Amino acid sequence: MSDLVELSAAQAAERVRAGEVSPGELFAAYRERAEGEELGAFLSLAEPGPEAGGGDPGQRPLAGVPLAVKDIFCVADVPTTAASRILEGYRPPYTATAVERLAAAGAPMLGKTNMDEFAMGSSNENSAFRPVRNPWATERVPGGSSGGSAAAVAAGLAPWSIGTDTGGSIRQPAALCGLVGLKPTYGSVSRYGMIAFASSLDQCGPITRDTTDAALLLRYLVNGGRDPRDSTSVDYPNPVDLPSAERLDGLRFGVVPELAGAEAIEPGVKELFDATLARIEELGGAVEEISLPHTEHGLSAYYVLAPAEASANLSRYDGVRFGLRAGDGDLLSLYERTRSEGFGDEVKRRIMLGTYALSSGYYEAYYGRAQRVRTKIAEDFRAAFERVDLVVTPTSPSVAFRLGERTQDPMAMYMSDYCTVPMSLAGVPAISIPAGLSEGLPVGFQITGPAFSENRVLGAAHALEVAIGFDTSPPRRGAALAP
Amino acid sequence: MIDREQVLQVARLARLELSDDEVERMAGELSGVLNHIERIGELDLDGVEPTSHVVALENVLRADEPAPSLTRERALAGAPDATDAGFRVPSPGAP
Numbered sequence: 229m230s231d232l233v234e235l236s237a238a239q240a241a242e243r244v245r246a247g248e249v250s251p252g253e254l255f256a257a258y259r260e261r262a263e264g265e266e267l268g269a270f271l272s273l274a275e276p277g278p279e280a281g282g283g284d285p286g287q288r289p290l291a292g293v294p295l296a297v298k299d300i301f302c303v304a305d306v307p308t309t310a311a312s313r314i315l316e317g318y319r320p321p322y323t324a325t326a327v328e329r330l331a332a333a334g335a336p337m338l339g340k341t342n343m344d345e346f347a348m349g350s351s352n353e354n355s356a357f358r359p360v361r362n363p364w365a366t367e368r369v370p371g372g373s374s375g376g377s378a379a380a381v382a383a384g385l386a387p388w389s390i391g392t393d394t395g396g397s398i399r400q401p402a403a404l405c406g407l408v409g410l411k412p413t414y415g416s417v418s419r420y421g422m423i424a425f426a427s428s429l430d431q432c433g434p435i436t437r438d439t440t441d442a443a444l445l446l447r448y449l450v451n452g453g454r455d456p457r458d459s460t461s462v463d464y465p466n467p468v469d470l471p472s473a474e475r476l477d478g479l480r481f482g483v484v485p486e487l488a489g490a491e492a493i494e495p496g497v498k499e500l501f502d503a504t505l506a507r508i509e510e511l512g513g514a515v516e517e518i519s520l521p522h523t524e525h526g527l528s529a530y531y532v533l534a535p536a537e538a539s540a541n542l543s544r545y546d547g548v549r550f551g552l553r554a555g556d557g558d559l560l561s562l563y564e565r566t567r568s569e570g571f572g573d574e575v576k577r578r579i580m581l582g583t584y585a586l587s588s589g590y591y592e593a594y595y596g597r598a599q600r601v602r603t604k605i606a607e608d609f610r611a612a613f614e615r616v617d618l619v620v621t622p623t624s625p626s627v628a629f630r631l632g633e634r635t636q637d638p639m640a641m642y643m644s645d646y647c648t649v650p651m652s653l654a655g656v657p658a659i660s661i662p663a664g665l666s667e668g669l670p671v672g673f674q675i676t677g678p679a680f681s682e683n684r685v686l687g688a689a690h691a692l693e694v695a696i697g698f699d700t701s702p703p704r705r706g707a708a709l710a711p
Numbered sequence: 712m713i714d715r716e717q718v719l720q721v722a723r724l725a726r727l728e729l730s731d732d733e734v735e736r737m738a739g740e741l742s743g744v745l746n747h748i749e750r751i752g753e754l755d756l757d758g759v760e761p762t763s764h765v766v767a768l769e770n771v772l773r774a775d776e777p778a779p780s781l782t783r784e785r786a787l788a789g790a791p792d793a794t795d796a797g798f799r800v801p802s803p804g805a806p
Contacts, residue, residue: 321785415766428764459771460764528748539725546726548798553791559803564728576727580737581744583725584713597751599761604754606762638740639747655765679765 232257233704237387237441238470241291251285251292251336254387258294258338262385267366268358269380271299272307273339288334290448296386298377299340300347301327301432302421306337310423311355312345314570315551324421325455326390326432333448338386342376345572346542347397347425349373350644353635354574361631362405363703364669368628371401371644377435378405384704388436388445392422394429395530396623396648399660402435403623403672406662406700408689409435410442411648413679414655415462417446418455426537427460429530429652437700439661439690443470446682469683471690476511479688482518482616487647490524492625496666501622504663504673507695508620513688518616520608525601526650531642532585532598533653538575539582545570577638606654613678618688621647623660623672647674657682661689662698670698712742 232254235243243249262270274294285292302308302320309315327337344354352360352375362370363383370379374391378401381389391398393411402409410433417432424430434445450464488501505515547553547566555565571579585594612619625646634641651658656679663673673692677685718738722729729737787793792800 318789321781321788415768456773460766460768462766462768522754525751525754528751531744531748532751543726547791548800550789551791557801559801560726561728562801563726567726568728571727576729576733577737577740579725579727580718580721581741584717584721584741584745587721587724593752594748596761597754597756598748599763600756600759601751601754602762603759604756606765637743639743642744642747653765 233261233384234701235387236437237293238444240293240387244286244291244293254292255294255336255338258386262339262380265383265385267363267379267383268342268360269376269383269385270296270339271309271311271342271357271376274306274337285334285336288332290330290334290444292334292336293387294338295330295335296339296341296377296380296389297327297337298343298374298389298391300343300392300423301390302423303327303337303340306340308340308423310346311343311357312570312572312575313356313552314545314566318551320421322421325418325457326422326449329452330390330445330448333451335448341374341380341389344373344375345575346423346538347373347392347394348538348574348578350396350400350641351629351634352376353631354572356572359631362628364406365628368630368669369404371404371624371628373397374435375401378402378407378409381405381407381435381437382700382703388434388441390432390445391435392430392432393652394426394534395652396645398433398435399648399658399672399674400624400644403660403662404628404670406670406698406703407435407437408439408442408659408661409433410446410659410682410686411651411657412446412449412682413657415460416464416680417449418458418461420455420457424541426534427541428537429534439471439686439693442659443468443686465680466683469686471686473687473691474694476508476513476688476691479513479618480616481508481513481515482612482619483515484520484523484619484621485517486520486524487621487650490625490646492643492646493622494626494666496627497622497625497671500663500666500671501673504692504696505620507692511691511695516616518612518619520605520612520619520650522601522604522608523650526605526653527642527646529598529601529605529653530645530649531581532594533602535578535582536585536595537582539579539586542575542579602653605650609654609656617677617684619676621674621676623647623674627666627669627671651676655679657685659685659689661693662700663696664698712745713738
């Protein structure tokens with residue numbers, strides 16, 4: 229049993245195809261581990277049996293390898309909460325395209341993972357239900373908002389998972405948990421059935437043990453092309469390759485001084501970043517400095533745009549059509565009570581921030597300017613990609629921090645996304661891979677490419693992954709089950 | 712830079728009922744975040760077009776053809792209070 233958990237998802241799929249293990253055994257092995265977990269990674273588990281879609285999942289491309297799904301994806305008749313009290317007990321009448329496509333390809337849902345409420349947070353401490361612990365060091369956070377997805381994969385409670393990334397919510401938890409996290413180009417993956425936070429930024433992507441698993445999930449997330457149910461989705465322009473590169477000859481990597489040189493970057497993170505740059509050169513890649521002058525304002529623009537969109541998106545939670553209802557007076561007090569009781573502190577903070585930024589008299593100074601900064605950041609990336617093939621930065625300025633360490637200071641928490649937000653604003657794909665350990669804790673390395681260059685990004689990530697040889701196994705060996 | 716009165720005004724717009732404690736805390740926290748955000752006020756952004764969306768799409772249309780949708784029962788199933796015909800809410804003018 230336990231050796232099954234040591235397999236990557238792609239390796240497990242191979243074993244299924246070779247007839248050495250059945251999809252049912254695989255599902256049962258992971259479900260048993262997930263059932264016993266004490267990290268807080270899962271909010272609910274699926275019923276045993278990987279029969280999603282009918283027929284033999286072993287015959288489908290993903291071969292029945294079960295998938296952990298962030299609880300932001302609607303699944304028909306399965307509780308879906310976005311880790312918010314306001315959706316407690318909600319069972320959606322439809323299933324998200326991402327979940328549907330992966331199930332059809334043979335990856336049945338293992339369970340729904342914990343997260344920051346409505347994907348707002350960088351530590352998973354904003355879950356209305358419980359925080360998640362980092363399986364590398366259980367007194368520390370796994371990152372967020374896809375913290376449950378990352379903790380589950382790192383601890384071997386799931387072979388792989390999908391999360392969502394609005395400003396870093398896939399990449400930062402992947403970095404803090406020693407995993408691969410990919411935010412695809414905006415529009416690649418359908419947002420249908422994905423509970424909206426900031427619609428112009430939200431994107432679904434994989435959190436996995438290695439780059440091959442990430443490429444496999446991406447391949448079947450974009451398979452089927454544009455989703456008519458998400459008008460911002462597009463046809464992915466080329467097939468997604470499984471990465472095989474072991475060299476980086478001919479590739480030019482741009483190091484962004486505004487991000488890599490920021491004061492917030494911890495020395496241990498900087499050290500591994502520099503060591504990874506040296507590896508790039510060893511593998512034949514060229515490293516040069518490339519300025520993205522407006523990215524230092526990314527966080528400011530993001531904390532106007534994302535809350536502004538959130539304040540509009542979250543207006544639907546009013547106690548009328550689904551979820552929690554509170555209050556017994558008139559309609560206005562029903563709205564206000566429901567929202568006040570249903571939303572947690574961070575969600576209220578962002579709704580307030582967004583409402584303020586959109587309110588009369590402030591709109592141009594905040595929202596209008598932030599949209600223009602976004603244009604400048606997108607232009608910075610376009611200009612950079614005329615000179616270099618890929619842009620590299622640290623993923624998170626710090627390693628996993630302690631539970632409670634940043635909960636009293638919103639701005640300190642927001643800094644977690646300093647290096648990941650610019651890519652979201654520009655809509656370009658970015659991956660985080662483990663660069664090594666700093667004082668026993670994982671550090672992520674972020675690689676960004678032009679829109680729809682996932683094959684290039686994954687290829688470079690794969691070459692580095694092979695060279696670095698990061699060992700993902702420690703948190704799978706017991707630490708997870710004894711916090 | 713954002714005071715109690717402004718917090719209460721924004722909370723009204725956002726349909727949030729905040730306790731006195733929350734109003735106090737929110738004023739401090741929002742001021743802290745706005746203080747950081749206001750640095751974009753220093754940038755020269757004259758003539759820069761705003762970006763609302765990064766994908767160059769416009770007028771995504773579909774054929775105007777009838778297609779099955781959620782049934783009424785299914786749509787009403789998650790409502791805290793529903794009748795056969797719709798969602799029930801208190802009157803806006805109720806006491």
